[in-house]
Structures are given as structure tokens and as C-alpha cells.
Amino acid sequence: MDLVNPWGARDDEALLDDLLAVTRHHLDGCAAYRAMWPGWEGAETIAELPWVHVGAFKHLDLRTSADGLEHGRTLLSSATGGTSSRIALDARSSALQAASTTSVLASLVGDRQRPLLVLDHPSALRGRAGVAARIAAAMALKPLSSDLRFLLAEPDRPQSVKAVGEDDDLLLYGFTWMLWQAAEHLDFGGARVQVVHSGGWKKLEALAVTREELDAKVLATAGPGSAVWDCYGLVEQVGMLFPLCEAGHRHLPRWGAVLVRDPWTLEPLEPGSLGMLQLLNPLAWGAPYHSVLTEDLGRVHPGACPCGRDGVAFDLAGRVPKAEVRGCANV
């Protein structure tokens, strides 16, 4: 699979063929997935492909069985709703996913190797039962790094940032919320820094912190040529990153697809309409997370993006508003 030049010309026909192949693979090898889509026989458009609701991964341990496919570790989402999504990883998919993220990240930060600073603690690597999404996202930058350094002296305490060192060209990854908390303690000493963050804006929106404020605070001590890259991604689409461009839109690597569905009817909507984002990619072979209906609201951006990147762009518009389900037993 060709996973270079993420913003190059798209071949949607070839992508549909790839997605059909991976869909049939999962229908053959995952009984639970087959039970979700019992009557499905084929698709002529991406909108006709089956999907799995993102919430299902919190309730089901979905795995696909096939010759030569062996599952390894399980990727866990951060349990903001109380329960984590569980994504069964396998070697083939992990290799494809790593190539995908490296390709996207290299297009943003450049492909020369330099020290990678991770806004986390080494203990984050030691999870045995699963791999936390947070550390998995950081490790996506490892192929672009010359060495790896964890910046936190204490786990889960962004304020415990250690000195960044003397290098004048750096990569840094952090969860968005942790980056905000650590920003005032970071001293880059004028070094050129490419900062990549992900994890969502919910907490910062609650504090009315804007993107401009975060970027300015993070880069306050950084030198010319530094940049902050806001990457949207989710555990259930591991390997896919959707960076925010200079024009304020999210970009889709050419080996991915996106569409928007009406939350009530689940019918696909036209570009420009607001609905639940469905994200697709042909990288996931160990479990049917190749086509996921998310609870992120958004719109597919019609037409070309002013940033000049080819391909599909979309905009995020928050999450499906959650109403807490309570009952007699909740005091």
C-alpha cells in the first residue's frame, strides 16, 4: 500500500476497492461484525460501506480471525466516559499505521531526525494490559526522532517539566490539555521546535482558551521556524492523523475517507452539512475499526482548501452533546 505523499492526488476508486477488501476480510473473520451487518453484500460508494459506532468498542472486544493474523497488545482510549475503547492491535496493521502516521507527521514537521521530547513520564510506557492512546500518539513521532526524552519528572503532573536540554532543533509531543498546563514551565531557549499535540480541546474550551493563546504560550521561548500542529485523531482510527492546516481546516490523508451522517436517520449527508463524522481507512486488519461512526460532529469542506493542499478537508464542530443518563440510583 502506498502511504507516501498524504496530500497528493486521490484515487477514490482504488480507495473504495481497498475498503471493500478490508470490509470483506472483517465480515469473514469477525462474527460480531457480521452480526451487525447481516444483509450487507457490497457497495458501489463509500457511503454504502458498513461502519461500527465508536461506542461499540467500549462494550465489545472486536477481533478478526484470519490466517497469519496474530493479535498483540490492546490499545486503550482515555476513559473520559468511564470506560475505555479497546482496539486489538496486530503486526500487519501496526506497520501500516506507523507508516501512515510517519508520512503525515513528516509532511508537517519535516523528515530530518532530531530529539523528540514527550510531555509524559516514562512510566506511561509500562502499561502491560494495554497501550494508552496518549503514549501511542507520542510514539508515532519516534521514527522521526534521533533520541527520545520524557519531560515529566512526575507522572500526570504537567507542571513537573524538566529542562529541555541544549539542542537547537527539537520535536515535542503532548496531549493538548497537558501542553497547556506545562506551557509556562517550558523553556526552549530559542530552539526551533515543532510541537505536535492531540487529545482534544474540551478542557481548554471550558477555560475559553483559544488556539492562538495556546500556540503563543507554548512557543513563547521558541525560536524562528517553530510551529504548533494540532492533530485530530482517535484510538478507533489509529494510524490516521488529521492535522489542522493554516486555513483552519482538517486534512484527510489520501488513503482515508470521511463522510457525515445524520445522527437520527444515519443517512449520509452532502458536503457542507453538519453531522456525525464517519472516518474510514484501509489500514486496520486485526479488528473492524477501519470504518467508524464517531460522535464528533463536523462538516466535509466543499471545494478546494485555501491552504493549497490537495484532497479532502473537513471541519470539526464539537462532540455530540452528552446528556448524562441518571436514574433512581444516582444521588
Place this chain on the structure above:
Amino acid sequence: MARARVPAAFSRSDWAYLLEAVRALPQRPAGRTPRDPVVLWLPGNVALLGAHAVTLAAWTGARVVAKLPTDAPADLTEAWVGWLHEHGTLADRVKLTRCGHDAAAALSATAGARIVFGSDEAVAAIRALPHRPGASWAGFGARRSEAWIDREAAHDPEAVRALVKAFAVFGRAGCTSPARAVLVDGTPAEADALRDRLVAAWPSVVLEPVEMHRASQNAMAEQVAAARGFAPLRTAGGSAVVASGPASAGDLPGPTTLPVVAATLREAAETAPANLQTVGHATADPAAWATTVGTTAACRFVSLADMHVFGPVWDSQDWWADLWR
């Protein structure tokens, strides 16, 4: 009480329920004095229950302090008490609070009667708070309910609508809400057909569109139900999921997911949860089921229409009578 048009905070059915609750207030026992004050810890979002409980407590003549959940939105209890204040009835003795733990402990220590609706853990924690010797106590913890319907009723449009109505009020959130519908002595094919009738009846009973989040959760619930061996159908507009399946199958997620299972009466009893509270029935001869229902934990065996009707006796506790010395 003077007739009044329905206040904005209430649906017509909510208002009708509360007016009926006032009409049906029990007779005060002669020669007895109320325990004072009555302190209630009200449930999460089952607001009619809170409003009704506060009304019954205030009817004794005692002062009433009702603690609302601290992080719950404004609910019908506040609107109801506000209306009662406005009409000079009962509510001059009723105070609503959203106090924290320390203040709640102080309330417990001074209460003449304590009544708690909550999780089993919360009920135990509040019971353990300092309290006056001799203060009465009623704790209502986590319970579940079911609807049991016979094969004839399953073909009765009114019974099907009654089941939809009983479930739609609270979905799976209320202790009195059917978390499962059992088609007694039915076959799996008949359970499938009942599922189809429930889904078809839903739009005529539930007129309001569902919130986006619930529609999304129902899309998830439909898929999980299918993966777990049920045959689910989502209602139009994603308001609910009705899933037919085996009685032995486990629980299903989703705020408005109703499993429909075919089972003998004995199987229904044997697979009922240990914290069963109410069996709502749709059958021509409820007495024929009563003995079997008595082998479960259920303490209420009522028609589908009465599943959510709260009262002075609840979960087998004569809690209102205990408000009197």
C-alpha cells in the same frame, strides 16, 4: 385544589400525575404527630418521584427538607414546589437544597425522619450518617423492573402501546421502568413479532424527537445487541432500540434499549434480576402469575400503566406510615 392550566415546566401527563397524587393523598392518622423535620435525599433524574415524595412528606404537616442531587439539572421537584408556594399549599414548610456532604450530614443529625433514594452505596453511606435515636428511616436503593406480557396481550394494540409508554418515560434509567419485556409462554418468533409491533407503535406514543446523543447511543446499542446475539430494531428517528433475544442472554447497553425475550413463567422468574422491584403485567388473569412473581424479589405487581405510580408504600416499606409517631 383549583384547576389550573398546565405550567410550562410540566408535560400534560406529568401534571396529571401530580394532580392525581394530590387527590390521592392518604388520610392522616388520628391522634398521631408527624416526625419533624423529614429529610429526603431525592433521586437523580426521576423527577416525578421526588415531587411526589416531597408532597407526601409535607402532607404530614412536618417541615420537609429535600436534598436535590448536587450536579443534576433543575428538575420538576423545584417547579412543583415553586407552584405549591405560589398557590399557598403545603410548600411553606418545604425547603429544597443542593448542599454538600457536610451540610447533608448536619441535616441527617437533626432529622425526625430520613428517606433516601439512591445507589446501594449512597443509601448505606447516608444510613451511616449521625442521626437522632428514634428517627425513622427508609432507604430505596438500586432496583430494576420488568414488563411481563402474555401472548394475547402481545397482539393487543393497547397493551403494546401501554408497554411502549411505560418504557419510554424513563428508558432504562428509572427503577420502575421495564428493563426487559418478557413474552410469557411465547416463542422466539413471537418475540420477534412483538418487537416489530413495539417499534411500529413507538412513533404514535412518543411524539417528541429524541436528543442527538440518545439517537447516537441507540445506533451503538443496536450494533452491540446484534453482536451479542439479539435481533434488534431501531425505531424511526433513533429514539429507541427494541431487541428480541434469548432470556438467558446478558444485559444490553443504551439508555433506551428494551430487550424482548420469550420465556415460560418459571424461566421469567428464574432469569429475573436479584434486585427486581416491579413486574408490570399485561394479562387477563394477573392472579395466575402472582404466585410465581412472589418467588422473585419483586415487591410490586401492577399493570403496565401503574408501573411508575409512586405511593406511601414503596419497595415493601410502609415509609409514609413511619413518618408518624
